[in-house]
Amino acid sequence: MAIELGIVLDLPAADGDPAALVDLARQAESAGLDLVALRGEAGAEQGLDPWTTAVWLAGRTTRIPIGIAPDLNSPDPGGPGPAYPSVVAKAQQSLEVLAGTRFVTPDAGWVVAPPDAGAEHIRRLADAGAPVVVPARSAEDVRRIAGLVAKENRPAGRSAAVRARRRAGIDYDGVPASLADVAIEPGDPAYRRVTSTYLRGGSPGLVLRPRTSDEVADAVAFARRHRQVPLGLRSGGHGISGRSTNDGGLVIDVGALNGIEVLDAAQRLVRIGPGATWKQVAAALDPYGWALGSGDYGGVGVGGLATAGGIGYLSRRYGLTIDRLRAVELVLADGSRVRTSKQDHADLFWAVRGAGANFGVATAFEFEVSEVRQVGWAQLVLVSTDLEQSLRRYGELTSAAPRDTTVFLVTGRPRQGRSVIQLYAMVDQEDPEVIIERLTPFTELGALAQQQVVRTSYKDVMALAADVGPDGHQGMGEPVSRSAFLPALTGDVARDVTRLLRSGLVYFFELRSMGGAIADTPADETAFAHRTPAFQVTAMGADQSRLNAAWDGLGQHFDGLYLSFDTDLRPQRLGDAFPPRVLSRLRELKRRYDPDNLFRDNFNIDPRLTEEHTR
Ligand SMILES: Cc1cc2nc3c(=O)[nH]c(=O)nc-3n(C[C@H](O)[C@H](O)[C@H](O)COP(=O)(O)OP(=O)(O)OC[C@H]3O[C@@H](n4cnc5c(N)ncnc54)[C@H](O)[C@@H]3O)c2cc1C
Incomplete structure (x- = not known):
């Protein structure tokens, strides 16, 4: 059995020598030991604070894990805790951030051996499965302790400190061999890079990062054994x-x-x-003179x-992104790999274009892309003193615009009677005169405060997005959002939306013009069936139930929703996303291809339920 071995250092009293602690920690590190544990009395009036000392040691060493046992010296382990619990909690959080997995949480546990413990004694203590630390006061102690256990008996793989962060219900030791080196768990150095998404914070129990579709199938097989998370x-x-x-999954x-x-x-x-x-x-795609509307x-x-x-x-011009799909490769719930197209697994090809996340892991997409040269791209900022009128006019202008012109409108809460309206517009034309002609009518939506109109490539418009940094996504929140399709932007809609925006419940409101080529694809050709609305609307707020109450009040104007923009988890939303005939067909397919509901995230079509549930 591998033995994890370390030293435990007593924090010196006020007149002790802190430099000696650093020396001993460094010697333990270069001797290849596995842990430096600090013990002292948290909240003690005199002497070094263990948390501050741990940060100091983490900064002065490079590899060795550092743990704190603040109460080990306390004569009464059940006695009063630290004098300032909130300060200690903050210090612990900070140390997690600063030292990452090198900080060994107190609940990881370790066993303290007597100072004169020999090899046999250490082995017996290690039987409990926790690291063993031996008190050290000098370099000579560190050398002796390091020699107690032969190097080959020291651990390979994840340390006890890392294993202590594992989440319940996951068979970490059963991760398929093909995924072992791309499996990231909470104690791993790369973990922080894979916890968040663009908008959400999370603390998953295990992130598997397959590199091939075979490895995706292995990951799906592993997931099948973990239905409980x-x-x-x-x-x-x-x-x-x-x-x-997610949290723990x-x-x-x-x-x-x-x-x-x-x-x-x-x-x-x-x-x-x-x-x-x-x-x-x-x-x-740009070097070929091609683009794919996204x-x-x-x-x-x-x-x-x-x-x-x-x-x-580009949707009004070339259809939705899914309308350009010619095939999708999937790993299904049973691990099989299929290529779906109009010819092969046509039913799945229908389902994956709109409800894909319910049916498998998509591993490749084949698209027929479009020829797109230069486009007109505009960002306009206007200030409106009559939002209701501006919205109504925007509805008229976008509905009358040709297919080559797409204008999205973003606004928020009016302030002091003024609304800032941002327009993002693309004109799929190369001629500057035509571009200006198409966009000019939109400048009447308010007083023009800023404008930028350029002739550029689709690639350059997409390139405006920031790259994900080396530390991955940093989202920390939980988005609160509602979506709807709007058949038309009538005067009543403009009035009710203005009222909603004035309420302050919505900080981000967006109207996306649809129409054009989106309706060229028949409604029954893809699981995305809402082909005729004039707009897709999104509202983001801070409080889901308050936003729901306000949004539900606008329901008479809506016809369905786009699932990518809605965070309401009530079952009726599934019925909004998919009309009844579509939903029952999807449920039948779900019963066939994922009867145990493995893929249950994101507007889950539960195979065990019926349509009653979503009304
Ligand atoms: C800033 C921003 C702008 C956006 N703009 C638009 C827009 O203009 N038009 C638009 O249509 N949408 C837009 N969206 C919504 C976006 O399309 C969806 O959120 C989409 O799911 C994001 O895809 P992703 O792979 O980045 O997300 P991820 O967070 O990786 O995945 C989101 C969900 O998609 C499903 N999924 C992901 N990968 C797979 C896979 N390989 N196989 C099966 N299911 C999978 C899962 O349910 C997953 O939970 C925008 C989102 C953001 C944050």
């Missing part, structure tokens, strides 16, 4: 409704499947991995968007 699927990590992180992160290859240049057929971002896709933000991942819909700046 949440399962997230992650591609680009921009989920709003989708939960691609598994995440299958296919970010590494991010290849982009041209399959057939004559047919403009391109194969793209789910882990690519739309910005990368646009950059790869969303409005280049940082979004292909996997989440191309399984839900994809409403963006």
Whole structure:
């Protein structure tokens, strides 16, 4: 059995020598020991504070884990705790951030051996499975302790401190061999990089990052054995409704499947991995004079968007992103790999274009992309003193605009009777005169405060998105959002929306013009069936139940919702996302392809329920 061995240092009294602590910790590190534990009395009036000392030691050493046992010296372990519990809690949190996995949480535990313990004694103590630490006062002590256990008996793999952070219900030792080196668990140095998504914070119990579809199948098999913990699927990590992180569950992160290859240049057929971002896709297609309509933000991942819909700046011209799909490769719940298209597994190909996350892990998409040269791109900021009128006029202008023109409107709470309206517009035309002609009418929506109109490439518009840094996503919150499709932007809608915005419940409100080519695809051709609305509307707020109450009050104006933008978890939302016939067909397919409901995140179509549940 591998033995983890370390030293325990007593914190010196006020007149002790703190430099000696650093020397001993460094010697323990270079002797290859596994832990430096500090003991002292938390909250003691005299002497060094253990938390501050631990931070100091972490900064002066490079590898060795550092643990704190503040109460070990206390004659009464059940006695009063630290004098300032909130200060200690804060110190502990800070140490987690600063030293990361080198900070050994007190609940990881270790056994303190007597100072004169010999090898046999250490072995017996180690039988309990925890690291053993021996008090050290000098360099000679450290050398002697390091010699007590031969190097080959020291641990390989994750230390007890790391293992102590494991979450219940996950068979960490059963991770398939193919995934062992891409499995990240809470104690691992890379963990912080994989916990958050763009908007959400999380603390998953295990993140598996397969590099091939075979490895995805292994990850799915592992997930099948873990039905009791949440399962997230992650591609680009921009989920709003989708939960691609969780607390204590598994995440299958296919970010590494991010290849982009041209399959057939004559047919403009391109194969793209789910882990690519739309910005990368646009950059790869640009040299060919091609583009693939995606969303409005280049940082979004292909996997989440191309399984839900994809409403963006080119949708009115070329349809939704899913309308350009010619095939999707999936790993299903039973681990089988299928290529779906109009010819093969046509039922799944229908389902994955709108409800993909319910049916499997998409591992590759084949798209027929479009020829797109230069486009007009505008960002206008206008100030309106009559929001209701501006919204009504925006509705008229966008509905009358040709397919080459797409204008999204963003606004928020009016302040002192004024609303700041931002317009993001793309005109799929190269001629500057035409671009200006298309956009000019929109400048009457308010007093023009800022404008930027350029002729550029789709690639450059997508490139405006910030890259994910080396530390991964940093989202910490839980988005609160509602979505709806709007058949028309009538005067009543403008009035009620203005009232909602005045209430202050919504800080971000967006109208996306739809129409055009979106309706060219028949409603029954994809699981995304809302083909005729004029707009997709999104409202973000701070409080889900208050936003729900206000949004439900506008229900008479709406017809369905786009699931990518809605965070309301009430079952009726599933019925809004999918009309009744679509939903019952999806449920039948779910019963066939995922009868045990393995893929249960993101508007789950539960195979055990009936349509009654979503009314
Ligand atoms: C800033 C921003 C702008 C956006 N703009 C647009 C827009 O203009 N148009 C638009 O249509 N949408 C837009 N969205 C919504 C976006 O399309 C969805 O949130 C999408 O799910 C994000 O995909 P992702 O791969 O980055 O997300 P992830 O967080 O990785 O995944 C989100 C969910 O998608 C599903 N999923 C992810 N990968 C797979 C896979 N490989 N196989 C099966 N299911 C999978 C899962 O349910 C997962 O929980 C935007 C989102 C953000 C945050």
